[in-house]
Amino acid sequence: MFVELPRNQTCDIIFLTNTADDDVFQMTNTAIQSLYASEENNNFRTILVESGNQSYKYNVNVTVPYEGDFSYNKALNMAFEHIESDCVGVFNNDVIFTENWFSYMRYYMDIFNLDSASPWCPIPQVGPNQIAQQKILSYPDHSAIVGHEVLTIFAGWGWLMKKDTLQKLIPQPEDLTFWFVDNHMSLQLQTMGLKHATVTASKVYHLGQKSYAHISPEKLYAMTHGLQDKFVSKWSN
DSSP states (O other): OOOOOOOSSSEEEEEOOHHHSEEEEEEEEHHHHHHHOOOOOOOOEEEEEEOTTTTOOOSSSSSOOOOHHHHHHHHHHHHTOOSSEEEEEEEEEEEEEEHHHHHHHHHHHHHTTTTTEEEEESSOOOOOOHHHHHHHHHOSSOOOESOOTTTTTBOOTTEEHHHHHHHHHSOOTOOOOOTTTTHHHHHHHHHTTEEEEEEEEEEEEEOOTTTTSSSSHHHHHHHGGGGHHHHHHHHHH
């Protein structure tokens, strides 16, 4: 398939990391380096929020130090203060970007009039249940799977939005500290009539939940299942 892919665009890409040791550093650094290597004709401004060891240094444009108890949405709001480009993406630090993932995503966002989009991980991931995993892997290549279903269409581990779309959604609620942040954002998109899709021509490998080992069981519960009532209360009225 021949398409004329976008050129000379700049996108802000946000990473959040808790660099607890060399393994996390290598994982995050691999994500960043694969991002830079993925595009010849477009550019990235990288913004990294560091909630771990500040002595680790990454090749990014902006580093934002995070202190205190961690909130995913607080870290995002801090990063959003530094965005400049017309397109903004947020990605986990456990991903590997493939060639022209951004070019394909922007191309499909234009032709399908998408306000936001997630790339496709064409390999099994850690985390999704079997039914969700089968659904994700069944998507045809070079397609836009339109919808707002979390995990299978709106991927919390990676998404891209037009800046004017993102500005309608921020700031994000900082009492949602980890789980349900993607549910909240996808519901915002849906209720505002904003169009989202998984773009399967845009491939990013998500390794999955590599940072969980650095969170204590007590904190992990508070940041995951413990947030359910808080999330439900936001959308129950």
